Amino acid sequence: xxxxxxxxxxxxxxVDPDTPLLxxxxxQLGMTGTKFGCGIAQCGSCTVLVDGVAxxxxxxxxxxxxxxxxIVTIEGLSPDGSHPVQKAWxxxxxxQCGYCQSGMIMAVVGLLQQNGNPTxxxxxxxxxxxxxxxxYNRVRAAIKMVADNDETQAG
Amino acid sequence: xxxxxxxxxxxxxxxSAAAVGGLSLGFSVPFPGGAxxxxxxxxxxxxxxxxxxxxxxxxxxxxxxxxxxxxxLAQLVAEELECDWSKVTTEYPTPGENxxxxxxxxxxxxxxxxxxxxxxxxxxxxxxxxxxxxxAAAADEWQVPAAECSVAKGVITHSxxxxxxxxxxxxxxxxxxxxxAEVALKDPSEWIIAGKPLPRLDTADKLTGKQIxxxxxxxxxxxxxxxxxxxxxxxxxxxxxxxxxxxxPGVRQVVQVDDTSVAVVASTWWQAKTALDNLxxxxxxxxxxxxxxxxxxxxxxxxLEADEAFIGNEAxxxxxxxxxxxxTVTAVYAFPxxxxxxxxxxxxxxxxxxxxxxxxxxxxxxxxxxxxVAEASGLPVERCEVYKLxxxxxxxxxxxxxxxxxxxxxxxxxxxxxxIKLIWSREEDMLHGAYHPITQCKLTGGLDxxxxxxxxxxxxxxxxxxxxxxxxxxxxxxDPVVFQGLHAGGDEYTLGYSIDNLLIDHAMRNPPIPxxxxxxxxxxxxxxxxxxxxxxxAHAAGQDPLAFRRKLMANHPKHLAVLEAVAERIGWxxxxxxxxxxxxxxxxxxxxxxAAAAEVSVTDGVLRxxxxxAATDPGHVVNPAQVERQVEGSFVYGLSACLYGxxxxxxxxxxxxxxxxxxxxxxxxxxxxxxxxxxxxGFWGGVGEPTIAVAAPAVLNAIFAATGKRIRRLPLMNHDxxxx
Numbered sequence: 069x070x071x072x073x074x075x076x077x078x079x080x081x082x083v084d085p086d087t088p089l090l091x092x093x094x095x096q097l098g099m100t101g102t103k104f105g106c107g108i109a110q111c112g113s114c115t116v117l118v119d120g121v122a123x124x125x126x127x128x129x130x131x132x133x134x135x136x137x138x139i140v141t142i143e144g145l146s147p148d149g150s151h152p153v154q155k156a157w158x159x160x161x162x163x164q165c166g167y168c169q170s171g172m173i174m175a176v177v178g179l180l181q182q183n184g185n186p187t188x189x190x191x192x193x194x195x196x197x198x199x200x201x202x203x204y205n206r207v208r209a210a211i212k213m214v215a216d217n218d219e220t221q222a223g
Numbered sequence: 224x225x226x227x228x229x230x231x232x233x234x235x236x237x238x239s240a241a242a243v244g245g246l247s248l249g250f251s252v253p254f255p256g257g258a259x260x261x262x263x264x265x266x267x268x269x270x271x272x273x274x275x276x277x278x279x280x281x282x283x284x285x286x287x288x289x290x291x292x293x294x295x296l297a298q299l300v301a302e303e304l305e306c307d308w309s310k311v312t313t314e315y316p317t318p319g320e321n322x323x324x325x326x327x328x329x330x331x332x333x334x335x336x337x338x339x340x341x342x343x344x345x346x347x348x349x350x351x352x353x354x355x356x357x358x359a360a361a362a363d364e365w366q367v368p369a370a371e372c373s374v375a376k377g378v379i380t381h382s383x384x385x386x387x388x389x390x391x392x393x394x395x396x397x398x399x400x401x402x403x404a405e406v407a408l409k410d411p412s413e414w415i416i417a418g419k420p421l422p423r424l425d426t427a428d429k430l431t432g433k434q435i436x437x438x439x440x441x442x443x444x445x446x447x448x449x450x451x452x453x454x455x456x457x458x459x460x461x462x463x464x465x466x467x468x469x470x471x472p473g474v475r476q477v478v479q480v481d482d483t484s485v486a487v488v489a490s491t492w493w494q495a496k497t498a499l500d501n502l503x504x505x506x507x508x509x510x511x512x513x514x515x516x517x518x519x520x521x522x523x524x525x526x527l528e529a530d531e532a533f534i535g536n537e538a539x540x541x542x543x544x545x546x547x548x549x550x551t552v553t554a555v556y557a558f559p560x561x562x563x564x565x566x567x568x569x570x571x572x573x574x575x576x577x578x579x580x581x582x583x584x585x586x587x588x589x590x591x592x593x594x595x596v597a598e599a600s601g602l603p604v605e606r607c608e609v610y611k612l613x614x615x616x617x618x619x620x621x622x623x624x625x626x627x628x629x630x631x632x633x634x635x636x637x638x639x640x641x642x643i644k645l646i647w648s649r650e651e652d653m654l655h656g657a658y659h660p661i662t663q664c665k666l667t668g669g670l671d672x673x674x675x676x677x678x679x680x681x682x683x684x685x686x687x688x689x690x691x692x693x694x695x696x697x698x699x700x701x702d703p704v705v706f707q708g709l710h711a712g713g714d715e716y717t718l719g720y721s722i723d724n725l726l727i728d729h730a731m732r733n734p735p736i737p738x739x740x741x742x743x744x745x746x747x748x749x750x751x752x753x754x755x756x757x758x759x760x761a762h763a764a765g766q767d768p769l770a771f772r773r774k775l776m777a778n779h780p781k782h783l784a785v786l787e788a789v790a791e792r793i794g795w796x797x798x799x800x801x802x803x804x805x806x807x808x809x810x811x812x813x814x815x816x817x818a819a820a821a822e823v824s825v826t827d828g829v830l831r832x833x834x835x836x837a838a839t840d841p842g843h844v845v846n847p848a849q850v851e852r853q854v855e856g857s858f859v860y861g862l863s864a865c866l867y868g869x870x871x872x873x874x875x876x877x878x879x880x881x882x883x884x885x886x887x888x889x890x891x892x893x894x895x896x897x898x899x900x901x902x903x904x905g906f907w908g909g910v911g912e913p914t915i916a917v918a919a920p921a922v923l924n925a926i927f928a929a930t931g932k933r934i935r936r937l938p939l940m941n942h943d944x945x946x947x
Binding site for chain 1 (some may be wrong): 288289290291422423425426427429430431432433434435436438439441447472491492493497564565566567568613614615616617618646648649848852855856857858859860863881882883887888889890891893895896
């Protein structure tokens with residue numbers, strides 16, 4: 069039994085401590101928004117936030133997570149798709165097949181929490197998720213839309 | 224004038240949004256598309272259901288895998304239906320329903336960029352027919368001629384009397400009308416829904432994690448399976464020691480799936496996968512353990528010089544003219560195996576009982592999946608059903624190839640009554656693909672004294688997809704698909720150059736690595752071979768690559784138009800910025816004319832792709848915003864192959880097992896893409912694939928301009944671009 073804090077709520081999961089967070093989310097907790105792509109932290113489809121840091125959950129064993137660590141998944145980003153990143157994604161119709169987009173969105177949320185106005189170089193360095201449909205340019209435009217909106221609101 | 228439908232049943236309901244009743248659909252409700260409500264909502268015809276609240280459900284037979292066909296096909300139906308687009312939703316009919324209803328929805332196959340170009344006519348007729356039935360129902364109730372009624376946004380109006388009624392209010396009556404025998408379709412110039420850059424219908428759930436893909440399927444009491452097939456092609460299971468893992472956590476059963484594969488079934492997939500990793504399996508490697516990339520390369524190289532070859536395009540006397548040319552240029556190119564590497568690994572969920580087998584799966588061809596279920600279950604097809612789920616990418620992997628469906632049915636059959644979800648690991652996916660075929664190509668061009676191309680011999684050597692997967696489509700042993708983009712004529716793959724003495728032929732050499740249709744198919748390497756060699760010829764002739772091509776394209780105005788469009792947009796006639804170099808390419812494929820112009824720089828051997836301009840003429844455009852997305856996306860797919868894509872073979876198996884050794888293009892390398900959508904009308908071409916083919920040769924030609932290096936053997940990562 070392990071206690072986790074997921075999307076602000078305590079959750080107990082009955083799994084072997086070697087089980088990656090990804091599979092505990094998908095199979096024990098029924099939260100299938102986080103996707104399996106490669107299993108070796110290469111593609112980023114499984115990205116969630118752990119204490120605000122974008123983390124590839126397919127290689128993070130449950131046993132390595134402290135109960136007080138805050139895990140946020142795509143399901144916990146907003147109750148209704150109203151997070152600024154989700155709104156920008158909708159405005160630009162970013163997804164194609166959409167399979168990588170949960171991870172892509174979580175990686176971007178992680179980036180913007182650290183750096184509210186990333187340069188192209190920052191984006192290139194931090195957003196290394198794989199999208200086989202090829203949404204990269206729309207992802208970049210959506211990131212900038214969020215950053216610009218933030219600036220407008222701040223200014 | 225349209226013939227007025229006759230009333231076969233009076234059931235006219237006005238002013239009651241709560242009205243129910245109407246038609247029973249006469250077939251099982253699709254699952255899980257939310258169609259349960261339609262048991263009480265009338266189907267106007269196979270394509271259109273109108274609910275009492277005026278919601279319109281449009282049935283889509285083709286599969287949505289990211290390419291936007293769900294939205295595009297719905298736009299075409301809605302255009303003719305004249306409904307309110309804001310009230311449109313979609314659902315998939317099932318393959319079993321299609322068979323039960325005499326294939327009323329036509330083909331379910333979603334590949335070859337055919338989704339829209341091959342069904343635009345009958346889906347629009349479906350919408351137009353439903354509209355006429357709805358109008359006729361209103362006219363009948365009002366006792367006025369249908370011709371006096373008009374419709375806009377799902378509201379039918381009889382102007383002379385000022386009466387109006389919504390589609391939802393007349394739907395039940397309309398469902399009982401006899402469909403008109405003839406309907407007229409709008410000219411595309413009259414379109415108000417189709418042809419517009421409308422947002423996709425399927426975006427919202429992809430932003431919240433709610434979208435259910437095949438891999439997300441859950442059934443009550445479901446167990447999960449992980450599978451391993453013999454990594455050597457043609458090998459088999461010799462033995463395995465189930466007892467070694469049967470006590471591991473969650474493990475329920477270890478099963479031999481077929482001659483080549485073993486699966487572990489457990490409570491969760493992670494448990495199944497963990498046990499499978501610990502399962503001792505002995506393989507009989509079979510006849511191919513000596514096959515390697517080197518032996519395959521030697522096999523193909525022999526084909527480049529072979530006497531016998533299938534002819535794909537021939538004019539004049541190429542060999543004779545080459546012998547007499549003032550100058551000849553020869554080059555050998557090679558294009559390797561590629562894996563589709565869909566982000567969602569292969570998967571399917573099945574439940575088998577003695578008299579029924581049902582499968583939920585992501586598939587590009589629901590009917591092919593259904594056939595696979597029937598075959599693997601041994602049940603008559605009427606007792607089988609397939610429920611299509613959203614695909615996390617397809618790219619050709621999930622159409623013709625239903626191996627994952629047969630496997631899950633085989634497992635489920637060994638555990639009757641228990642739903643089984645099979646998920647492949649990424650490693651399984653990489654080792655058991657249906658790979659982009661491997662080919663080499665030797666090109667010999669002859670230039671006359673003025674530097675004009677007088678002759679060309681293009682010898683392709685290598686794999687035939689049809690020979691492996693659809694031998695019945697071969698033409699006397701010849702595979703016409705090998706020559707995509709190189710045909711003498713036709714409406715899909717015409718070569719855009721007129722060359723007096725031309726020979727394009729194919730020495731078929733089929734190594735024992737299974738080939739498949741991979742987004743763009745043979746257009747990919749044919750464009751590289753032809754368009755990079757055109758650049759070589761222009762260089763040898765001392766001519767500008769655009770000017771050199773123009774001289775050969777006078778008889779191919781549509782090919783030339785897209786090429787000129789990208790050249791103009793990139794500023795071909797003006798000097799690029801310091802350190803930036805340009806390349807061009809064009810081809811016709813999947814019925815569309817496409818071209819690209821790339822700007823790259825190479826600094827200390829490091830390539831940077833700054834910008835690619837694309838142009839496409841697909842005849843008609845249903846959603847220009849989706850076309851732009853498909854062009855950008857296709858470039859990522861094509862450039863991933865160009866830069867990194869290579870599945871090598873050793874010991875009869877593929878060496879790359881995951882994205883750490885099979886890299887793909889990522890954000891940092893993505894060029895800016897500008898898309899010129901220039902439909903010239905009069906034909907319907909595809910969109911998802913054609914532009915893939917021009918990205919790589921445009922970039923490779925720009926790399927030559929930057930470095931003087933011709934990259935003829937893909938992928939680029941195997942080459943050093945530093946100046947020597």
